[in-house]
Amino acid sequence: MKKITRDKLQTIFAKEIEPVIEIEPGETLLVETEDALFHTVRTEKDLYKNFTEIWNTLKGNNPVTGPIYIKGAQPGDNIAVKIEKMECFDPWTNTIQGLGGLSDFLDIKPDLPATATICSIEDGMVIYPTSKGDLKIPIAPMIGTIGVAPLVDRYRSHYHSPEHLGNVDVTDICPGNTVIMPVNVEGALLALGDCHAAQGDGELCGTALECRADVTITVDLIKKKDAKYMECPQIEYPDAIGSIGCIFMSSMDDIIRAAYRDILRRMEKYYGFDLIEAYKLITQVGEIVIGQIVPPLCTCVAKIKKEYLL
Amino acid sequence: MKKITRDKLQTIFAKEIEPVIEIEPGETLLVETEDALFHTVRTEKDLYKNFTEIWNTLKGNNPVTGPIYIKGAQPGDNIAVKIEKMECFDPWTNTIQGLGGLSDFLDIKPDLPATATICSIEDGMVIYPTSKGDLKIPIAPMIGTIGVAPLVDRYRSHYHSPEHLGNVDVTDICPGNTVIMPVNVEGALLALGDCHAAQGDGELCGTALECRADVTITVDLIKKKDAKYMECPQIEYPDAIGSIGCIFMSSMDDIIRAAYRDILRRMEKYYGFDLIEAYKLITQVGEIVIGQIVPPLCTCVAKIKKEYLL
Structure with missing residues (x-):
């Protein structure tokens, strides 16, 4: 190695x-x-x-x-x-x-x-x-x-x-x-x-x-x-997919929204969900992990378990 | 009952x-x-x-x-x-x-x-x-x-x-x-x-x-x-304490900061930590649970496990 x-x-x-x-x-x-x-x-x-x-x-x-x-x-x-x-x-x-x-x-x-x-x-x-x-x-x-x-x-x-x-x-x-x-x-x-x-x-x-x-x-x-990049870097977990919100000088609100939006668009484009359906579903099972809240840097991961992607 | x-x-x-x-x-x-x-x-x-x-x-x-x-x-x-x-x-x-x-x-x-x-x-x-x-x-x-x-x-x-x-x-x-x-x-x-x-x-x-x-x-x-209320409503868990950030019309940034600040002040006033020491410690072991991000309402809980409060 x-x-x-x-x-x-x-x-x-x-x-x-x-x-x-x-x-x-x-x-x-x-x-x-x-x-x-x-x-x-x-x-x-x-x-x-x-x-x-x-x-x-x-x-x-x-x-x-x-x-x-x-x-x-x-x-x-x-x-x-x-x-x-x-x-x-x-x-x-x-x-x-x-x-x-x-x-x-x-x-x-x-x-x-x-x-x-x-x-x-x-x-x-x-x-x-x-x-x-x-x-x-x-x-x-x-x-x-x-x-x-x-x-x-x-x-x-x-x-x-x-x-x-x-x-x-x-x-x-x-x-x-x-x-x-x-x-x-x-x-x-x-x-x-x-x-x-x-x-x-x-x-x-x-x-x-x-x-x-x-x-x-x-x-x-x-x-x-075969690349499936949308707007955010991604994390692939054994049991979930995630999008990393990381826009310089943005608020945590916008970072969370950007990460969730990226997941929604992935659900629509690659997993066959209607966008509004994805929006409602992620409301019930979406997870947010806060990275840093250190101005001017805010980050998070929005994630959803693969079992909900069918 | x-x-x-x-x-x-x-x-x-x-x-x-x-x-x-x-x-x-x-x-x-x-x-x-x-x-x-x-x-x-x-x-x-x-x-x-x-x-x-x-x-x-x-x-x-x-x-x-x-x-x-x-x-x-x-x-x-x-x-x-x-x-x-x-x-x-x-x-x-x-x-x-x-x-x-x-x-x-x-x-x-x-x-x-x-x-x-x-x-x-x-x-x-x-x-x-x-x-x-x-x-x-x-x-x-x-x-x-x-x-x-x-x-x-x-x-x-x-x-x-x-x-x-x-x-x-x-x-x-x-x-x-x-x-x-x-x-x-x-x-x-x-x-x-x-x-x-x-x-x-x-x-x-x-x-x-x-x-x-x-x-x-x-x-x-x-x-x-005996009341230990500071600025935020609190959650007492079996193994942790939490402060709820919930200020109407505030950004998620300010809500997370308000909740963490409340925990830090509780650590100082009721648990005998120096404030700067508490700030450094919560950086390593603090947890944020996002409640809602539904404008004009943003909420979270900042929490710390009781084992770290000594």
């Missing part, structure tokens, strides 16, 4: 970035990922006051390993990335001025103190220290940032869009599930990183249980004639 | 409404509830084009059974309503112009067709007909509208507020859980109805599996000195 080491990092998604590896469709590979702040938060004293300080010191954040060139991938195709396995290392979390659902990223006077919490992993649990004692949080590994090169634009890896996916922080991008993305440029140029050992709904303060990880993935190519 | 029959209905929450029953704190009673459209949707031909038609015909919607006067309840106290059991009857769903997450309630030209789907219940499943065949949806009963009289204002039962709760359509208001509400006026004047046999996250088209129900509740009184 091929492997990409943790030093093959980028902080942007763009077509100009030279691939670090080429793979065949259907190939399985091991991707070592770096944490969101380049493994620089190792003690409670490793603090970042704000994003300016992060940029001055690190020249970016949410580094991704790659890009990976998928042979034969052409614009209009889809790629399907099955997450086979994840192993997490050295989790931590922190607070940073101007970041998070209860901060305002346009605030002219942010006052959230910089803090860091360093955790460890024991027997499948994150040991999370608090002033009241240690807590145990079950490890639930996920990939925070995964995406492909956009056709024209260039995005720092901190951001997201339906065209390239990117930093969506969706807990369901986890072992057992498959992420389906559009191919915008030859080879797709897949990259991933920013893994979390666990994350609550919304990633409220903006920093989950950030960690390094060893991620095993299988990458399949879906040629244009 | 006392019982209130299905004909004791109101369509407003207000202090002037004469109670239909008085109970002692701690008493268990059976409340028969009517469905959201007064049991007038019984065939696929029972259609409502829009809300004007509903109001012209029914003079309101989301009728609630009550109000129930709780002896000794005084402003500043809380009441805790434990939902012991629910039995559902005659479920249906429909579409109505101008209603739902993909309609715009301010739209000057709504064009959603009026439709109705009539279901039945068999062996714990809702039998849900579609053009592709019958689906089975597991019954997951919940109370859509439950609330108390506000101090000054008067609300139609279709609406909600943190002061009186009301029509929040939160799936976790279900058997096994307890809803905690403020007492604004003597006797509290509790009422409930608009039950659902099941509902997806967001109640997207605005109409869940609406049903009549027989609801068994136990109502406890928490006197002012």
Whole structure:
């Protein structure tokens, strides 16, 4: 099995970035990922006051390993990335001025103190220290940032869009599930990183249980004639289908609506439902998983169990 | 056990409404509830084009059974309503112009067709007909509208507020859980109805599996000195605590933030956490359950498991 080491990092998604590896469709590979702040938060004293300080010191954040060139991938195709396995290392979390659902990223006077919490992993649990004692949080590994090169634009890896996916922080991008993305440029140029050992709904303060990880993935190519991409990146679960709402600078309302609308249109186009019938049905059995509510980024997954698609 | 029959209905929450029953704190009673459209949707031909038609015909919607006067309840106290059991009857769903997450309630030209789907219940499943065949949806009963009289204002039962709760359509208001509400006026004047046999996250088209129900509740009184109400109504789960975000005409973003903020403040005031510590912790283990995304009504529950409160 091929492997990409943790030093093959980028902080942007763009077509100009030279691939670090080429793979065949259907190939399985091991991707070592770096944490969101380049493994620089190792003690409670490793603090970042704000994003300016992060940029001055690190020249970016949410580094991704790659890009990976998928042979034969052409614009209009889809790629399907099955997450086979994840192993997490050295989790931590922190607070940073101007970041998070209860901060305002346009605030002219942010006052959230910089803090860091360093955790460890024991027997499948994150040991999370608090002033009241240690807590145990079950490890639930996920990939925070995964995406492909956009056709024209260039995005720092901190951001997201339906065209390239990117930093969506969706807990369901986890072992057992498959992420389906559009191919915008030859080879797709897949990259991933920013893994979390666990994350609550919304990633409220903006920093989950950030960690390094060893991620095993299988990458399949879906040629244009069989591709079923509508407007949103998709998650294929063993027992459900999902659409990821991820439009930069949009409200959670619009994100939820966009994701549900995408599912409805898939139900109409690929599963033979009348649109109004699909609208009524998803009202009864649709599920929303909140990804992040970290302005200017809001994400969710809208999903429906396959048993209801007949 | 006392019982209130299905004909004791109101369509407003207000202090002037004469109670239909008085109970002692701690008493268990059976409340028969009517469905959201007064049991007038019984065939696929029972259609409502829009809300004007509903109001012209029914003079309101989301009728609630009550109000129930709780002896000794005084402003500043809380009441805790434990939902012991629910039995559902005659479920249906429909579409109505101008209603739902993909309609715009301010739209000057709504064009959603009026439709109705009539279901039945068999062996714990809702039998849900579609053009592709019958689906089975597991019954997951919940109370859509439950609330108390506000101090000054008067609300139609279709609406909600943190002061009186009301029509929040939160799936976790279900058997096994307890809803905690403020007492604004003597006797509290509790009422409930608009039950659902099941509902997806967001109640997207605005109409869940609406049903009549027989609801068994136990109502406890928490006197002012022990009341722990902050800004949001609360749900007490066997293994978690929750805060209900329910501010009329607010975005889902603000609703999620309001609910999380309420939990954070409860963690600080009643569980001994530092606020920033609570913010970081809930980022890892907080859960959001989306209630409705039906403009102008958005609701959610923010929750945290009790094991993380130490």
